[in-house]
Amino acid sequence: MDIRIGLLGCGTVGAGVIDLMRKRSNKISDMTGMRPSITRVLVRDLTKERGIDLDGAMLTTNPDDILSDPDIRIVIETIGGIEPARSYILTALKAGKHVITANKDLIALHGSEIIETADAAGVDILYEAAVGGAIPLIRPLKESLTANDITDLLGIINGTTNYILTQMTETGADFSEALKEAQDLGYAEADPTSDVDGLDAARKLTILATIGFHAKVNLSEVEVSGIRSVTAADVKYASEIGCVIKLLASGTDRNGILSLRVSPTLVPKQHPLAGVSGSYNALFVRGDASGDLMFFGRGAGSLPTASSVVGDVIEALRNMRLNVSGRVSQMVMPHKTVDPDGGSALRHYLRMSVVDQPGVFAKIAGLCGDEGLSMETVLQKRASKGTAEVVIVTHEVKPEVIRRVVEAFRQMPSIKSIDCVMPVQPMTE
């Protein structure tokens, strides 16, 4: 059977999808008994050069040419962002079309609405490419690891910040230099907010936690801090205590109480995530039966993302042939409580600027003692013009205690500023 596919958007990912669908057309026919082809492509500019061989007649600037065409059975969305992608996808689903998307923002913020619409229409909504690019994550969590209660998700799921932090580690560059280089190379956008402030990772964590913890997770429940406060000095101090700095997305489920966090984190150099560098992504998963698992691969890019999108197209085709679209439903998720104390106790790294005079250390130590915070290491790193830089590594302490101590430090006249606060990831067994 011939199956017509409409493609919304023809940027980097869209062009990769066209390319890969063409290359694999025979294999897909063999595997599914269907002959799919992309027959219509929605673009904003009909004249733009896209680096692939495209029949001009396929292009359109009118979304209805795809959404209202009853012969188009599958819609692939690669526009990104919330609107108009959301409206297009809802229209397609209601019209009985299967939808494949790589849109993490949309699934993180409007996943329930979209999945419920797909379930009501009895069609597939598939989004393997939304998290981790080419790495199979959604399907393993939804289908392979179902025998487990997943207790921990821990990952490097934003390639831009991982590239920046890797550069800072390898070259000693400061944040702004590494960001500029990433922008020059096209790894970071002109407005890097969504990546460097941790929002992109938080959206992906929302999607992973929803599936992994089998719970309705809201983006607002993720505690987010980005990497702007990380300096070359932090990278150096981290190295001195055997760690590298990574932007980690962390989710835990302890007997139904969730804790969700995106934060720059000190990761011991022997930890499997410490070696994940550049634009690679990795997700560490702990299940109560499986034990520790890790999935690693390219988190972005034209063909890696297309690999997951086209894999989903093949799944949709198989489901169509068997008449079981929407085979693995994703509804009926309970809401789980989020730990108000921010999860389990961890060691923490604090860097601050203090007045360089006698007695300041004693005051800091006294306050920590009052709050029940035990210090593992205190280092006075350097001093100039009456200001000393102090780095403290604490023993394990609940994040909530750290927040209280930082507040109290901010009230102390002898502490000029708290410049960087990061948890330290414990080693896995």
Added chain:
Amino acid sequence: MDIRIGLLGCGTVGAGVIDLMRKRSNKISDMTGMRPSITRVLVRDLTKERGIDLDGAMLTTNPDDILSDPDIRIVIETIGGIEPARSYILTALKAGKHVITANKDLIALHGSEIIETADAAGVDILYEAAVGGAIPLIRPLKESLTANDITDLLGIINGTTNYILTQMTETGADFSEALKEAQDLGYAEADPTSDVDGLDAARKLTILATIGFHAKVNLSEVEVSGIRSVTAADVKYASEIGCVIKLLASGTDRNGILSLRVSPTLVPKQHPLAGVSGSYNALFVRGDASGDLMFFGRGAGSLPTASSVVGDVIEALRNMRLNVSGRVSQMVMPHKTVDPDGGSALRHYLRMSVVDQPGVFAKIAGLCGDEGLSMETVLQKRASKGTAEVVIVTHEVKPEVIRRVVEAFRQMPSIKSIDCVMPVQPMTE
């Protein structure tokens, strides 16, 4: 709907399956709309203590109590080995029962017969646990990465040899000491042949290559060498050139020409597989669209293996509910040619014992030159009683050339023995 399950075998894995099925019964009902329960367990000894709470009435020594009971819809096989597991599974499939198995030996040697029987009967045959224990490998290759032509599979897929080699690396122990320790701890069997001679890894590679390369692969097409020839000295010399020794299973598909090998291999310390230690498994996959991927986790053990078995039970239940058992068929595999030259050129490590007298080096070098083998490093490591130990690391050369050179070395009177030959794994990009 109540679904009765029969379990064949109640050893380590079988007991884990019973335990996990009980723990997850509510979750499985929620996910599948079915209420499965293990109602019959085939054992050899009714009186043996199994460390789990079992209703004695469930146990039987008669396989027909499971295979001929029409109320039993799913059979889980955890006996292992070829017979009687093969006959039991074929009987169950022909009777219309879905079969879940962790039996890599059987799938590697009789996979075609079993899969064809399942397809003819319209039932599921699922075996995620056969390779990589808890790590999702079979389903990602069969369902997530289908948009790719897989070009490389490279993995540590035998936990016993990985434990032994890790011990040799960490403690400097020789092979026989490390093997004895592994046996004492229950990580290696009394007869360790299948593990240490590489057969277990070769069987698993056969299964992975069949799915990944979409080809009928025979076990006899895998070139196998085990780890018995690896000495504490090899581990030390490997370390000197920045490598660790791992038993790697390697498969490549170069435009339809396969190369399949299991061999102890020098792996650069920065390679992602170098850090996979102890009883962990890892599989590195390269797809033409996805780029490099790695999957990591526990390769064996009661609950990790049960994690994959019970995941397959949930898949079988979902397929039953939708009436699409045998959903992803595995037939129609072409046979692909295996490269007679043993695959692409690699650096090689050779350790040999030579007569300690002037001119021997010149002879070795001359022979290498005649055969077109270029040496990167030659080290005379130590000498005693007229014998010198020589280690050569070659430049990249086809395995077929290495075989020819080793044969020629064996004819040279001044070379007493060729003691160890291993390829050197190149770094990934």
